[in-house]
Amino acid sequence: MLNQSAEYGLRAVVYLATLPAEEQASASDISERTKVPIPYLQKVLRALTRQGVLNARRGMGGGFSLAKGSDEITVLDILDTFDSSPQRIETCPLGIKGHTRLCPLHTLIDEQVANAERVFEKTTIRDILETQSDVRPLCDGQGRVTLGLPNEKKSG
Amino acid sequence: MLNQSAEYGLRAVVYLATLPAEEQASASDISERTKVPIPYLQKVLRALTRQGVLNARRGMGGGFSLAKGSDEITVLDILDTFDSSPQRIETCPLGIKGHTRLCPLHTLIDEQVANAERVFEKTTIRDILETQSDVRPLCDGQGRVTLGLPNEKKSG
DNA sequence: GCATAAGTGGACAGTCAACTCCACTTATGG
DNA sequence: CCATAAGTGGAGTTGACTGTCCACTTATGC
Numbered sequence: 001m002l003n004q005s006a007e008y009g010l011r012a013v014v015y016l017a018t019l020p021a022e023e024q025a026s027a028s029d030i031s032e033r034t035k036v037p038i039p040y041l042q043k044v045l046r047a048l049t050r051q052g053v054l055n056a057r058r059g060m061g062g063g064f065s066l067a068k069g070s071d072e073i074t075v076l077d078i079l080d081t082f083d084s085s086p087q088r089i090e091t092c093p094l095g096i097k098g099h100t101r102l103c104p105l106h107t108l109i110d111e112q113v114a115n116a117e118r119v120f121e122k123t124t125i126r127d128i129l130e131t132q133s134d135v136r137p138l139c140d141g142q143g144r145v146t147l148g149l150p151n152e153k154k155s156g
Numbered sequence: 157m158l159n160q161s162a163e164y165g166l167r168a169v170v171y172l173a174t175l176p177a178e179e180q181a182s183a184s185d186i187s188e189r190t191k192v193p194i195p196y197l198q199k200v201l202r203a204l205t206r207q208g209v210l211n212a213r214r215g216m217g218g219g220f221s222l223a224k225g226s227d228e229i230t231v232l233d234i235l236d237t238f239d240s241s242p243q244r245i246e247t248c249p250l251g252i253k254g255h256t257r258l259c260p261l262h263t264l265i266d267e268q269v270a271n272a273e274r275v276f277e278k279t280t281i282r283d284i285l286e287t288q289s290d291v292r293p294l295c296d297g298q299g300r301v302t303l304g305l306p307n308e309k310k311s312g
Numbered sequence: 313g314c315a316t317a318a319g320t321g322g323a324c325a326g327t328c329a330a331c332t333c334c335a336c337t338t339a340t341g342g
Numbered sequence: 343c344c345a346t347a348a349g350t351g352g353a354g355t356t357g358a359c360t361g362t363c364c365a366c367t368t369a370t371g372c
Contacts, residue, residue, distance in 0.1 A: 001268070003360090004360065011250070026318065039362050042319075059316095086157060104284045105166060105170055116268040182349090213339085213349080214347090
């Protein structure tokens with residue numbers, strides 16, 4: 001359904017969205033929290049920055065932060081960044097010229113794609129964080145909720 | 157959403173389903189009708205045969221035919237053959253042990269996958285052919301419906 | 313202004329899906 | 343039984359995606 005880059009990108013953005021507004025996190029912070037290998041994560045973060053989803057600040061104390069409110073970033077925005085948005089079937093894959101509409105086979109498939117796309121388009125990162133659940137995104141190995149408490153030290 | 161092999165496999169099965177019961181078509185017949193490159197189509201057909209979706213007959217006059225009724229073959233059967241069925245998210249992709257359920261992010265994604273899977277599982281090849289539409293699967297380049305008339309010669 | 317922290321850009325290697333080829337086996341029919 | 347049609351199995355090629363590395367730039371703070 002979605003590629004690895006998109007999965008990693010979503011994790012990173014969800015994590016940043018749990019931080020106090022405008023607060024930054026460095027690539028290695030994010031890597032720890034999202035369990036994404038640092039070198040690859042850096043590439044993912046760069047892509048999100050170019051796309052305008054994140055702001056980056058260089059230099060000491062720099063890092064990444066959301067470029068807009070978490071209610072202004074949709075899941076689809078992130079998938080798009082990594083060419084991972086559900087692939088609509090626009091035209092007949094057989095290249096048959098007479099086909100202005102899709103045949104029943106491709107219509108069926110495209111409908112499923114369209115459904116997913118619609119959901120991803122209307123779901124924001126904030127929606128995800130506000131979803132009632134006993135499992136919160138990115139919580140720690142003991143199942144403890146640590147999101148929103150990024151300054152908490154790991155202790156014994 | 158689905159890989160190239162699955163797309164090709166679906167075309168081939170849909171085509172075979174339009175033939176009179178038990179009638180065979182050779183790989184090159186199918187290739188012409190489905191616009192799939194022969195060498196790759198052969199591989200696809202072999203996979204469907206191993207899977208039990210098609211019957212194959214070697215030798216002169218041989219070819220492929222459906223191994224069961226078109227109402228007994230689901231779209232999902234074919235996707236499965238090519239590891240292209242919608243990939244459910246069974247466990248937390250972060251590998252967090254405490255997570256017995258998915259977090260809201262992965263739940264959202266998995267729900268979309270599950271919806272598509274459900275539809276593909278209950279839709280048979282026959283359903284596709286019986287769908288009312290002014291465009292029929294695999295019809296010819298002039299938009300004429302030729303399915304169901306495979307013996308008709310192409311003439312001026 | 314120098315050392316250091318942190319993001320940037322691009323090159324590079326591994327893996328897997330997409331696709332091709334070919335030698336082999338099976339079956340038909342003269 | 344030999345020529346030919348047609349499916350089988352597996353090796354080989356290409357390219358995109360995954361993931362790593364490094365030299366470079368920018369910013370902080372002493």
